[in-house]
Amino acid sequence: MATIGKHRSQRPPVRYPAAQERARDKRLDTEQARKFLGVSPEVFDTEIRTRASLPEADDSYAYHDLVAVALDWGLPHSVPELGLRVMMRFADQSLDGMLAPTSWSFRLSLTEADTTGEGELVLRDPTSARMVLHGEYQRTDTGDGWLLPQDQPVVVEGTLETRGEDGGLLNPPLAQLYDQVIEAFHHDQVRFQWITPAGRDAYASTWSSGRADCVVIARMATDMLQQHGMKVRTQWGRVLGLLDAQHVWIDVLDSDHRWKRFDPLLQLHSERLWGTHDSRGGFFRGGTPNALPGWPGNTSMLVRRTAEDQQDLFPVFSARRVTV
Incomplete structure (x- = not known):
């Protein structure tokens, strides 16, 4: 079982979803929440509920509140942390x-x-x-x-x-914008969390609150890049070799007229798992891995299409x- 070694005073406060997000979120009871986080009853009571100030209503907890605790407090046996390691397994190899x-x-x-x-x-x-x-x-x-x-x-x-393709971003403003996103995380202005659908829809507010997942980052980066006159396309991909592991990123047309992957979140995941000096992190600054193909737009490979709409079916x- 995971334990938490540092006192609350040594940890930044958990950034929980907004109240309107929590109101529509899935609820877990105490036993489900404890197992989800992979901690003992004692740790759940003293660390999670008390020191992490986990919001509670009628002895139940919102799913994305628990995800925020799991990721912000670095619980190595929690479902979100294990899910992150499973998703990044494709990158745990040589270039x-x-x-x-x-x-x-x-x-x-x-x-x-x-x-x-x-x-x-x-x-x-x-x-x-x-x-x-x-x-x-x-x-x-x-x-x-x-x-x-x-x-x-x-x-x-x-x-x-x-x-795969080993890229690198050539256009100076493009490279600078990528580094701005990375630095926002390095300086703890924004933290990675899985975001509710409501939080993704209000992506600018979510980013301003200091929270972001791949969808929020892709939408914020699209706005930033288009303001600088750059051509951007959204990609919705699947990690091959895994069952339904999904990711969203953007491609940007670089000054050499090639589409380059703009995917700072995978760099951040690499740094989290293997350290900031590991060469795999920088690969996603324009590089394309062979195990993560993308489908264009905001939907993935299988869709229900009418003249007015296109719905993702998540097969x-x-x-x-x-x-x-």
């Missing part, structure tokens, strides 16, 4: 390993409930990887993916061909590295 051309096989299992609804069911093409499906599927009219059967269970299998998606 050559993150750059190598790689083939992945994937399987997408959809129930009748998944395939029933208004509009087209579309499996979209990734931005920087080659996707090939096994079987006969019709392309969309826009040519950006495949139409899947409606109103019936379907299993889609295929391959993804990826390769269960698994991929494994193909041995050549």
